[in-house]
Amino acid sequence: MANKDSDKPLIDSDKLIFGIGQVQQITGVSGRQLRYWEEQQYIAPITQEKGTQRQYTFRTLMMIFHIQRYLTQGFTLQSAVEKAKKFEAQMPVLRTFIKAQxxxxxxxxxxxxxxxxxxxxxxxxxxxxxxxxxxxxxxxxxxxxxxx
DNA sequence: TTTCTGACA
DNA sequence: TGTCAGAA
Structure with missing residues (x-):
């Protein structure tokens, strides 16, 4: 019943990269939507040169996943994004509290x-x-x- | 084969 | 948003 391991940080940072194809399979969000959301400044792939294939970090993948969830729940894209951002902002606080307690x-x-x-x-x-x-x-x- | 950009029955 | 075209 112990959790003795000296807390080792979750290895993966923003080094986990996903192509737009993976993102589509994992989140169910279409490439068309991903490009549209990007155009609307709601999400941003790793900065690359124009015309090259998009790459998304794990964090962005989670953002996309959450936005999609809120959309499914009936929220507009705009509010889904706001909710997703708030949710993401809560993670560090929750992580800090849980890790400490x-x-x-x-x-x-x-x-x-x-x-x-x-x-x-x-x-x-x-x-x-x-x-x-x-x-x-x-x-x-x-x-x-x-x-x- | 997959992804990119631009366009629109 | 889907989908098609033409290029990379």
């Missing part, structure tokens, strides 16, 4: 428990996130007692 995860068939460590500096209580199927909730217990 996550102490470990106990995975079980019917109920998994996420250890978020002590509630505060007093170190008197511990916070756990419980996952039971689709249901999730927090559980705060005295640090001395077993987590049950």
């Amino acid at each position: 996550l102490q470990g995860v106990d995975v079980a068939k019917n109920r998994s428990i996420i250890d978020f460590g002590f509630k505060d500096a007093s170190r008197s209580q511990r916070v756990y996130g419980v996952v039971e199927g689709d249901k999730t909730y927090f559980k705060i217990v005295d640090a001395s007692k077993p987590e049950d």
